[in-house]
Amino acid sequence: MSPAGARVLTVAVCALVFACFSMAVAELTSGFRYWTFEEKRVALAGTGTVRIQQIELQDASGYKRHLWRDELEEDIYLVDFIYTRCPSVCQALGSEYQRMQDILLARGRQDSRIRLLSISFDDRDSIEDLQVYASRYRAAQSKWMVARATSSAQMRNLLDKLEVVVIKDGTGGYTHNGAIHLINGQGRLLAIYPYESWEEALGAAMFHAAGSEGGKQ
């Protein structure tokens, strides 16, 4: 092949390589919009395509119940993931949940469908640990369930489905996602909010609760 021909061929192949590269990056970042995993997770939560499977939870008083099993369940859940020994983000989340609980209880029947749910992902957390956490933030049993999964396989499945990543911090604790997940009664993920935006999360929960109330009438 002549040098001129090789040059043209090379330019064409390079253009093709660059097109493939651009497509791969566009796929990874959902059209050059989200460059981190968490940004993408939060943005895609709003599409309502993620549905979590039913799970059996055990609350701070040892009572077991299945969630996200009933197709007709109309509750709206604000879910966060914690471990009771957490010195940082779970403390902030606990205080926020306490404030949300106070607001919801003050509003009364209007927001009766909204439930707060803190799920521990730490196998070390016993019922007593959950009790200590719940009483520290004065969690009212009727409104705020502090719980753990009865099977670690179900817990793993839940975290995988929501793409919540928990990593060991090397000092016996965990670095984990502190986001608040808005999930409806059928287990469909409606939105994700960073823990700083708890007011926005609560507002959205109220909006969805009002919507399901309206749909019923």
Added chain:
Amino acid sequence: MRYCFVRYLRWLAICAPLALLIPTVRHFIESRMALHMLLEFPLLFSGGFFAAGHLSRLRNKLRQTGLQHADYLGITGLTIASCVFAFWMIPAALDMAILHPTVAAAKYASWWLAGWLMAGSVARAASGILLFFFGNAAWMSATAGLLYLEAQDRLCVNYQMDDQVVAGWGLLALTTALAAVGLVQAAIPKRLA
């Protein structure tokens, strides 16, 4: 004697990526951001780079197909290597590679292939072209490094904040190394050509 030593090092570079087949080794390397980016990527790349010299039968077959014509002055191989380098600097790509086995496979394959193609391209490229691509890689590495250093939050869900800072400094060190290699090969072109 010296030749034996160099040959030994080459074989070491070729075989090193096989260590990643051991889950404990792989998990250890990938559990730290700096090791993931600055040890695993170079290991895979150099594995492919040095393997190219030892796969002469395959290379000859490829030469018969005239494939080298599509790599005029080594530009295609260098472009592919640049794209691979740029792609794996994206924080979301690192997380996906840890969470999804198929993405991980793409990572191992792409870095190895980038090294393998680059070996042929370096032999074909003029030193000015190599200087351009090395300069470009240095610039990309510096941009990613500064971004990792300045980010207020964790950019990868699989890594700690302090790990991200170490990786940022490591990328800046890599910038210096890439710029140095580019300049040195431009000063003494015969070494690489």
